[in-house]
Amino acid sequence: xxxxxxxxxxxxxxxxxxxxxxxxxxxxxxxxxxxxxxxxxxxxxxxxxxxxxxxxxxxxxxxxxxxxxxxxxxxxxxxxxxxxxxxxxxxxxxxxxxxxxxxxxxxxxxxxxxxxxxxxxxxxxxxxxxxxxxxxxxxxxxxxxxxxxxxxxxxxxxxxxxxxxxxxxxxxxxxxxxxxxxxxxxxxxxxxxxxxxxxxxxxxxxxxxxxxxxxxxxxxxxxxxxxxxxxxxxxxxxxxxxxxxx
Amino acid sequence: xxxxxxxxxxxxxxxxxxxxxxxxxxxxxxxxxxxxxxxxxxxxxxxxxxxxxxxxxxxxxxxxxxxxxxxxxxxxxxxxxxxxxxxxxxxxxxxxxxxxxxxxxxxxxxxxxxxxxxxxxxxxxxxxxxxxxxxxxxxxxxxxxxxxxxxxxxxxxxxxxxxxxxxxxxxxxxxxxxxxxxxxxxxxxxxxxxxxxxxxxxxxxxxxxxxxxxxxxxxxxxxxxxxxxxxxxxxxxxxxxxxxxxxxxxxxxxxxxxxxxxxxxxxxxxxxxxxxxxxxxxxxxxxxxxxxxxxxxxxxxxxxxxxxxxxxx
Numbered sequence: 081x082x083x084x085x086x087x088x089x090x091x092x093x094x095x096x097x098x099x100x101x102x103x104x105x106x107x108x109x110x111x112x113x114x115x116x117x118x119x120x121x122x123x124x125x126x127x128x129x130x131x132x133x134x135x136x137x138x139x140x141x142x143x144x145x146x147x148x149x150x151x152x153x154x155x156x157x158x159x160x161x162x163x164x165x166x167x168x169x170x171x172x173x174x175x176x177x178x179x180x181x182x183x184x185x186x187x188x189x190x191x192x193x194x195x196x197x198x199x200x201x202x203x204x205x206x207x208x209x210x211x212x213x214x215x216x217x218x219x220x221x222x223x224x225x226x227x228x229x230x231x232x233x234x235x236x237x238x239x240x241x242x243x244x245x246x247x248x249x250x251x252x253x254x255x256x257x258x259x260x261x262x263x264x265x266x267x268x269x270x271x272x273x274x275x276x277x278x279x280x281x282x283x284x285x286x287x288x289x290x291x292x293x294x295x296x297x298x299x300x301x302x303x304x305x306x307x308x309x310x311x312x313x314x315x316x317x318x319x320x321x322x323x324x325x326x
Numbered sequence: 327x328x329x330x331x332x333x334x335x336x337x338x339x340x341x342x343x344x345x346x347x348x349x350x351x352x353x354x355x356x357x358x359x360x361x362x363x364x365x366x367x368x369x370x371x372x373x374x375x376x377x378x379x380x381x382x383x384x385x386x387x388x389x390x391x392x393x394x395x396x397x398x399x400x401x402x403x404x405x406x407x408x409x410x411x412x413x414x415x416x417x418x419x420x421x422x423x424x425x426x427x428x429x430x431x432x433x434x435x436x437x438x439x440x441x442x443x444x445x446x447x448x449x450x451x452x453x454x455x456x457x458x459x460x461x462x463x464x465x466x467x468x469x470x471x472x473x474x475x476x477x478x479x480x481x482x483x484x485x486x487x488x489x490x491x492x493x494x495x496x497x498x499x500x501x502x503x504x505x506x507x508x509x510x511x512x513x514x515x516x517x518x519x520x521x522x523x524x525x526x527x528x529x530x531x532x533x534x535x536x537x538x539x540x541x542x543x544x545x546x547x548x549x550x551x552x553x554x555x556x557x558x559x560x561x562x563x564x565x566x567x568x569x570x571x572x573x574x575x576x577x578x579x580x581x582x583x584x585x586x587x588x589x590x591x592x593x594x595x596x597x598x599x600x601x602x603x604x605x606x607x608x609x610x611x612x613x614x615x616x617x618x619x620x621x622x623x624x625x626x627x628x629x630x631x632x633x634x635x636x637x638x639x
Contacts (some may be wrong), residue, residue: 120432157523169515171514
């Protein structure tokens with residue numbers, strides 16, 4: 081496997097809190113990397129840096145060997161990195177289908193096309209995504225009418241609609257009912273594997289991490305405290321004490 | 327497409343009205359001309375942005391016509407109209423490049439500031455612009471032909487009506503296209519738009535230029551109908567009036583621009599005739615009633631009524 085994303089010597093702080101203090105983290109092509117750590121450790125900051133929302137004070141991020149540090153989110157998205165948010169970022173007045181159609185239209189270039197959004201050629205692909213995430217029965221409903229768990233799924237589906245090579249997800253199962261979290265993750269991971277999408281996900285649920293991550297990185301106090309296979313990391317006594325609180 | 331029949335009927339009534347009541351011809355031309363600028367406001371409202379200075383584009387294109395006619399001797403309407411539109415589009419691009427960086431109250435106020443700068447320039451540079459007296463616009467030629475006043479007014483009315491129908495359809499198509507839907511999406515979540523790889527600023531800039539073009543067309547037609555342009559074209563009260571009409575007509579539908587403008591002009595005409603001292607009070611009360619009881623405007627009210635009529639008991 082080769083490194084798809086390489087973050088090196090990342091530094092960023094907010095007031096007295098150092099969210100990243102010389103972080104080196106590589107994401108290999110085809111892997112599913114989980115980032116765990118206590119609240120406020122800097123996990124989301126990492127995603128924010130990789131997607132252009134934040135500029136690191138030092139260090140750089142390479143994607144497929146290209147420097148993407150501090151490039152605007154839209155430029156990074158166009159290169160093939162998509163993002164799903166902890167709090168779903170959707171177009172609340174649009175229907176579920178229109179949200180997906182907008183994402184698909186954005187992928188092809190929103191400047192082209194005079195045809196109404198609802199009639200663009202992507203409708204079939206939107207239907208496939210709706211079926212994949214079992215959203216068919218809410219397809220015509222406005223986002224504002226839906227519960228948080230469904231919004232989370234739509235947020236991920238929108239990111240996938242961009243056909244990214246790397247998907248960064250911030251707590252994909254938060255807001256999802258605990259009885260449904262494995263079903264949601266099964267669907268998601270299947271979609272990622274089928275589409276050959278590499279992923280990084282920030283997660284607090286260790287069951288999810290154990291089951292779905294190929295590798296785990298422990299982010300603590302602005303540094304990578306440990307990284308390796310889930311079985312090894314989640315049995316590390318330091319990690320259990322510092323991160324999981326056992 | 328369900329509402330197409332009532333709209334077609336309305337267009338037909340408007341088209342026939344001057345034949346039955348000739349005095350309505352100029353009133354309808356002026357109302358429809360104003361409707362184009364209101365349509366521009368409605369385009370921006372899709373993104374949740376309100377411009378309190380859009381009359382500046384009406385003034386810019388109207389003065390463009392006056393300058394071309396008076397200083398360059400261009401009287402051919404087929405040249406004046408595109409030149410004025412180009413002028414408003416260019417101005418829309420220049421002002422837009424600056425204002426699309428801002429949102430909500432800052433967006434509104436910056437537009438107001440730009441419009442007041444233009445207003446002051448037009449009023450103070452007397453030897454160039456004619457100051458508050460403005461500039462006369464001679465009756466233009468139509469494909470080299472000089473028309474009698476009555477014929478010209480009739481021709482201008484039907485041109486305005488045709489353009490109103492055509493541009494309403496074009497704007498309606500634009501708002502339904504991916505680019506137009508991105509404009510509506512900008513209102514609810516700009517962050518997601520950026521994370522879809524779309525520049526929210528560029529989406530808004532395109533909408534801004536379109537809205538400036540529409541306002542410019544309105545200003546051009548007003549200038550051609552009235553034969554006089556004054557700095558009042560760009561005054562902030564005129565900009566406020568456009569927002570007023572957009573809310574009155576209903577910002578959710580392109581037809582709201584023209585229906586709002588027609589109702590506004592009729593109410594103003596009658597209020598001024600029968601209650602000259604309190605016509606603003608009457609108009610204000612009218613808008614208050616609309617906001618309180620029909621926040622979707624007149625078109626929203628009509629749509630609601632049509633839906634209720636169409637649904638089974």
